[in-house]
Amino acid sequence: MAERLGMVIDMKACIACASCAVACKVENNLPDEVWWNRVLTDGGENPDTPAGVYPDLTMSNLVVACQHCENPACVKVCPVGATYKDSETGVVRQDYDKCIGCRMCMSACPYTGVRSFNWEEPRHVVGHALGDADVPAHQKHVVEKCTMCWHRLAKGLQPACVEVCPARVRYFGDLNDPDSEVSQLIRERECKQLLPSEGTNPSVYYLV
């Protein structure tokens, strides 16, 4: 049986430190102002603010990147197959060289903002390529997104965001393997998926 690589993120303990976002940025040599992995606040109108009136307050965080859906909306609509699901791992991938820049996938993806288009020639404030040597160069006018750190998987490593999380709230593994840590967590703890009504069956689960 093919793998379904996925992530479990414990939102009860996520502190919105943005380490995942920064690790993703450096590891993948992301252009300036491009973020594949973002921290959102479920609270007030501004980031990092609670809902409610002092002192009756609640606040929680939500870290969002590509959900690597089992039934990805983006893959269906891409006219040239530039975004596709890897059959071995279930990772939703993006071929920069193929992408025609129609942004059909961005529109089709229910997870607002996880796909990022390079609206201009990618700029890098640091003059040399950062992160892993094996990440493909970024191109103007193509769509990109979280790759589940494909280049790291190939080396037997976890995605960068999982490794660095100082709160240790990210877990990675094969959702199709009932003995994997991620499968156990999903079985044992209350968990949610983002927008389940969209029918995409994300491979990212949130413990709540």
Next chain:
Amino acid sequence: MSETKGSCVGLTRRGFLKTTGAVAGVGAVAGAGGPALQALAAAYEPGQKEGDGEQVFRGVCRPNCFGFCHLNVHVRDGKVVKTSRAPYNEDCYTRICQRGLSHVYRIYDPERLQHPLRRAEGTERGAGEWERVSWDEALSEIAEKIQSIQAHYGEGAVAFLTASGNQSAGITSAYSRLIALLNASSVSACLDMGSYYGMQAVAGLYISPLMGLQMWEGNEPTDAKNAKSIVVWGANITDAQVQNWHLIKEAMQGGTKLVVVDPVFTQVASKADKWVSIRPGSDTLLKYAIMNVVLEKGAQDVDYLRQHTVAPFLVREDTGMFVRRSDMGIEPVPTGDVDAATGREIVDDPYMVLSGGALVPVSEASEPEIEGSYDLGGVPCRTAYELLKEEILKHTPEEVSKITEVSVEDIYELADMCMDTPVYHYEGYGPQAYNNGAHATMAGLTLCALLGNLGKPGASYGAFWGVHMGVNSVYTAPNGPSKGFSIPSVDLKNVVETGQFAGQKADIKMLWMYSANPLNTHTDTHAWTDVIIPAMDYVVVADSVMTDSARYADMVLPIAQWFELEEVANAGQCSSLHHNEKAIEPLYESKPDTQIVSELAQKLGLGEYFTLNNEEILEEMYNTDMGKALGITMDDLREKKQIRFIPGDAETDPHIAYKDGAFGTASGRFEFYREAPTVRALTTKAPTPEEIERERMPHWFPPLEAWPENELYKKYPLVLMSERPRFRVHSQWFSVPVLRELDPEPYVKINPVDAEARGISDGDYVECYNDRGSAVAKAVFSNAIRPGVLVYPKGWQMTQHKAGGWSELSSTEFDAFAVNNNFMDVLCEVRVWNEGGGR
């Protein structure tokens, strides 16, 4: 993540995060171990470098967030390409955070200083106009200035100021050596010293057998899991000390409760089982109220008080001193031992306690009375415990509730949790950032002593931070310690204004700042820009970026960044020595501090003392007999990368503070009552008799400024609090591009109620001001902020503000005993900023 909340418009349509059945089938059958991933990994050999020609060096992140995390510094083609998490010897400390991950942007920051800069001739200090000079020119000029100023005004006229920018052995020893040889003065930072002073006042100092000085003593954070509850007192853990959060989280997962006491609904408060909102600056009172409940319920640990505190000691009403045997007319008996510190012979004059109505030496009383009084030849004496009790009984939950604005129910609930020991009290630096702050620490420790909640697994009070005292004190002071002044930074303004210090003439005329940015991260920027700096004939700053302080210098020296030299980081929460390898050559013309000092020394005629290069200095520091005996030579460090300087093991045997009731105080006991309060540091200010009396025990007294009864409150009704933010440590990382994308400009958090009362809209630029200064920042509406309070994230440089700067608003007023920066003892008002004047 419930679906009920949400000021977010239209949250309802989201159907967000609907629970999938927790037992949803995740695939019944599976091949073990992930074949596809294994196939992918097959081509990759473990240990292989990640890319062609990629090298990995060990780096230590050392900004004094307390973490000192170990990093892999990845280098390709001679350039750092990333930093990643490196394995720490104790896995619980293997970690990295958003700041540690951004180093590559910090190293190659376009703002990085590239060559020595001299203030352009004819321009004012701070004008920001510079001319590039060569190292030779720069160091020659500095040497000439040092010599002429010392010749003119005395050796102590040249002062060096440092803080926590780079806590490492190489830099520290090189500068110390130079300072000692020059007999120059030192300006010491007064950062978070209220907490330090309060702790050592009542509990003394602990120095480990491995020469670790635990300046902020407490149980190692890995011990928190052993507590029934963790009480966080004003600590912004999830932002300022991200590295510790997982330990709290893991404790919670094991059933430990988390309580957060903070005026602000912080991220960590949002995670807590209970959040107690408190009026800023009133923590001491709350602790007293809890002690009041403890007594009410009879929950005090009498045995602990009797054995390990000064509770049974008798206090003379006339002198405030403890009764000793000599008070009964028995002469002290010489022991023949000499106190190494004072050089005086130690005499035996035991403390006397009440036992069965009679006075006996403490060692002879198995169960001394902790309550009672005694008439010592007409001098009334009472036990120290009675004095404490009297103080505790003054503060009923009802009275305290009115002032702290913590409800009586909350006080009782909190007290119940505190009484259900062991409790791990995690103290932050919020409560001590007021003029009365040291007493919050003293009271907290006293509460723990009252409950016997010290010295055991899970039972602790404090922050946790140690520094290694080194193994070669000769290197740092080859001809003995410097004869210059040692001036606390909060007092520098007074010294400059009066020209006096410690009863001597003190003409400080030159200031050299390294690993520090006092104009920004210390209080009262105007004290620096308007008084201290103008009084200087010459100002030197060594730094890697143009800080506020550097901007006011006459000469700015570009230093090598952390991974551009070998170092031994020697402080932090892991209480270890950490080896940092040199990963790349210093960029541009920058040089390691050690090299700068050595090259300057040649020009000062001190070349003979500075013949060692950076690596050799480190070897000189650690390759001593003591180093060999302790197992911490440079070879050991280079091999092991990290060596604890306190006993134990973070995971299996975490450090327990005050184990077995041992305290580094004069009496060896916990001194909630002190017979001879001493100031933390000598200043121009002498404590008043009232202050001395006050200082004998933890006492509640209002903050100096930030208090409603202050007359100034009518004019400035907002308490200006700060937070140690997620994206900087003090002012470090202020210009790092990747973090500025996440956090682009200064802002101030304000409760919408306070904002709307002033006509301020969310996102407006507002001016926060008082009589001392102002800062302009973007208003961010946040209900996390207590009405009547503003909160700003620290560390923005003045050049990053539209106008002003945060430290303009704070003052250099300080408590004579704690000698601390009163960061949050500040009142202000806020209004919409009107660019270009027109107030």
Next chain:
Amino acid sequence: MSDTNKASVAKFGGRGLNIAIVVAAAVTVAGLALWGVQLSGGLVQTGMRNLDSWGLYITMFMFLVGLSAGGLIISSVPRAFGMKGFGGISKIAVWTSVCCTVLAVGFVVVDLGQPLRLWELFAYSNLGSPLMWDIAVISIYLILSIVYLWATLRAETGKVSGKALRVISVIALITAVLVHSVTAWIFGLQQAHEFWHTALLAPWFVSSALVCGTALVLVVVIALRKVGYLRLDQAHVVKLAKMLGAFVTVDLYFFGCDLLTSGFPGGSGAEVVSMLVSGPLAPFFWVEVVGCVLCAVVCFVPKLRTNPLVVVASLLAIIGIFCKRVQLLVGGFQLPNLDYPGLVNRYTVTDWASGMAGAYQGMVYWPTPLEFGVALGVIGLGALLLLLGLKFLPLRPVDQVRR
């Protein structure tokens, strides 16, 4: 045919047309230059961003696909069903269809980030993508339109049998319906946007296409009659106007159905309704509704069916449908699925400076001048095609030409 008519017909195609052709060509060239600017400097120069990743171009694409319908349907329906036609305007109608289709394709092309990779559409076709379906159907539609036009011309000279023409017209009609349905499915099959995700979208696109297609034909033929390119019995105009009225009514009916279905449960759909009725898209909503109602009134009240009013009604219908397209496109992005505040920068959303909440205060998207310029250029190309067709192709009603 009278002399005056002959004179006016003869007059057409003179200097005025040539000037118009030159102007259209100039606009086209300017548009191409602006497109070059867009490609070299990047799409960052447009108003489109990650959270509103389509804009004016795709709006125009939707709109023009709709416009293209009318001509073909009007000319093919009578033929397909063996009814009496509209007085020989079918060739012009088809030519406008062809021009609009080319325009629609043009708008997709200028929207692409990597137009040089267009060939991949044929090399790596993902036949599961509605966009791919649309590309296929539009290509077929375009080819069929041209074939149909050619066949009509040939039929006029007797070289193609009426039966063959009828077969072609049936196929063309089916394709036309498909084009609108498939274009609708590009949007309607996206579950990510509640506003789009409705089964009604395809028939609704067909009805909207009929509305603006018919209206466009009306405007064009009345204008051409006015300038003397052709003659047309007023009866045909009336017939067309009645049809327009019927289509507009159906379209409004669909809209009503959609609003009711969305709004009635009072849940998330109510948000869509309020966004349209009183939210940031209200101006476009009300222009559409009022415009279409007025159009229907003119079309149905015999007294009001004067030529100027019919033109006004037609224009109102076209504007109304354009407003509909704007509502659809912007409205699709106006309600993000994840609107939690977080990092927002200049790539995130058009009006990013005041954060997530601020970005959605007004319309989430608004085009930049460059987009208007490029759009104008594409329209220039369409106009150029139309005018060239009028000048060089034998599109006039055959009876009028032959005399």
